Amino acid sequence: DIQMTQSPSSVSASVGDRVTITCRASQGISSFLAWYQQRPGRAPKLLISAASSLQSGVPSRFSGSGSGTEFTLTISSLQPEDFATYYCQQANSFPYTFGPGTKLEIK
């Protein structure tokens, strides 16, 4: 299985800050990577597919980049509703696997 890691595991930030989360795959996955946002008590929501393709309705302050084994999710100016846990997921090969998550907390 492809192992996914994320850093940091948690981050504290303020409204208006720029935040970057890194996701690494244990082997190359081209651009087959997705990012999800999960608010407490809610199901994950797809934000980005194919490493950088923003889903319809997702604010443009979210962006994704990377290919191969290293990927980033950037939130350009944090809003109160962005405080949540973020997961990456490799979509290159079975079984699909997720990262352990990055919890974004209010400073």
Add this chain to the structure above:
Amino acid sequence: QVQLQESGPGLVEPSQSLSLTCTVSGGSISSGGYYWTWIRQQPGKGLEWIGYIYYRGSTHYNPSLKSRVTISRDTSKYQFSLTLTSVTAADTAVYYCAIGYPNWFDPWGQGILVTVSS
């Protein structure tokens, strides 16, 4: 817009089978090229892809669960189901159904907590 809703028992005894159903509204599970997917999230842990049933009926499972998992569908009821046999406490989780494309998932159901305990 397609919506999904999980249902089933919230408590299952060890060694028994866990059976959940996902009801789809706003779309048909026998058309559209979708992959009808189950994913779970164990308490305090990350997400685990369980498997899918393709709209044409083929299935694919996570090897870690393959010997215990069956995903099936009832197209007349707009439902697909998950059966997990010989459950243990390690199978306690929130179980989500979702649409796969096939390898990103959107949308998801709200999730259902299943506890394995006697």
